[in-house]
Amino acid sequence: MQKKLNQKAWFLVLPVFLLVAFSAIIPLMTVVNYSVQDSFGNNEFFWVGAEWFSEILNSERFHSALGRQLLFSAIILLIEIPLGIFIALKIPKQGWAVSLCLVLMALPLLIPWNVVGTIWQIFAREDIGLLGYVLAALDVDYNYTQNSTDAWITIIIMDVWHWTSLVVLLCYAGLSSIPDAYYQAAKIDGASRWATFRYIQLPKLKRVLLIAVLLRFMDSFMIYTEPFVVTGGGPGNATTFLSIDLVKMAIGQFDLGPAAAFSLIYFLIVLLLSWVFYTIMTANEGKTNQS
């Protein structure tokens, strides 16, 4: 007997739908409206068409911020993913040390972003920070407020400190799910440590690594709070990423039209990359299910 489908449960979704409508859809509509107009306050708008989009797309400022953002995300992935795998491989599989390692790994993830920024801002200062003081004592020329390279190094180390744990925890979970039989078979075959990693552990980590890459890429691509607290986008514009530049334009300069066009282009880039990652992940899922 065929069961009658009851669709009334969809009404339970209604409160969430209304909430999303107010918090996301209406603001998004407003941003689209602002992106094609110029505003001088007092709710007076003047039609400009696609002028703001052309201006943003052809502006050196946007290209620079996008370039910095892509470079930052690439560096973060190149460091955090291999480092996360390496640490996960080194964490013991049993005994009292497992809990200790996992708690220590989880700690940075529990700290709010603005607090992480403040910690590193103080930590890297020469007068009151341990890192800055030690580097000065070692005669290392380091000043993240005046030197672009130092500012980048500080922000990258801060992000690595904050988020590598996530990759570690995901990889550790992936490694824990590999049955012992695989390792026993590798041992019987006389496989080296590298061969075991290359042909057993790495393929088994593929799915969690995709999630880790997706999360770290998206998060690093939208980073705002930590670099803003540490460097404020400086020195000059050296660490002005897309989100920092957008806030400067929207709230600092109150250029609502260009800022709206900027945010829509930024949103589309994020949406495209999310879709690409989602497609890769689900495509692999399909293949995994088939095999």
Add this chain to the structure above:
Amino acid sequence: MDLSWMGWTAFTATFFAVIACFLVIMIVWEKLRPGGAPKVGILGFETTRGDRLFISLLGSAFIHIGWLFFIGGILWWALAISVVYGLAVFKWA
């Protein structure tokens, strides 16, 4: 209720109305032909009707952005290319 702060224009209202129409059409289409019509096309992975609409809309947005970046000026040609692209996605993707 005063919504003047949202800065509505006829153009943006039409834009959102078209998007809303697409969604309504998709719901009706799904009611008439349930299952989402999944298929593997030239993209090499399985897409449903909803996926194809999303790919069409996202691609159209980037066609317009590309037009503004490389050529500039009036967007009617970009819109025409987007329509052709959208039809191609629904046919072959």
